[in-house]
Amino acid sequence: MDHKNSMKKVWIKPGCITCGTCEFIAPEVFEVTDICRVKDDAPLSDYAAEIKQSIRQCPVSVIEAED
Numbered sequence: 107m108d109h110k111n112s113m114k115k116v117w118i119k120p121g122c123i124t125c126g127t128c129e130f131i132a133p134e135v136f137e138v139t140d141i142c143r144v145k146d147d148a149p150l151s152d153y154a155a156e157i158k159q160s161i162r163q164c165p166v167s168v169i170e171a172e173d
């Protein structure tokens with residue numbers, strides 16, 4: 107099935123400054139404590155738009171995604 111908003115994988119490269127922006131935009135996907143991590147079993151495709159927005163708004167451009 108061709109899924110318009112498919113999102114297979116999301117990860118954070120080294121250099122995150124734990125600003126919290128990605129968690130604010132997509133708390134279902136990102137969790138920011140002393141590090142930022144992608145939650146286990148996060149429904150990535152359901153939040154593809156929010157993930158893309160987080161990628162654009164991350165101040166240090168460390169969010170990567172494979173769609």
Ligand code: SF4
Pocket residue numbers: 118121122123124125126127128129136138142160163164165166167168169
């Ligand atoms: S937006 Fe970028 S710098 Fe900010 S917490 Fe998320 S990954 Fe880290």
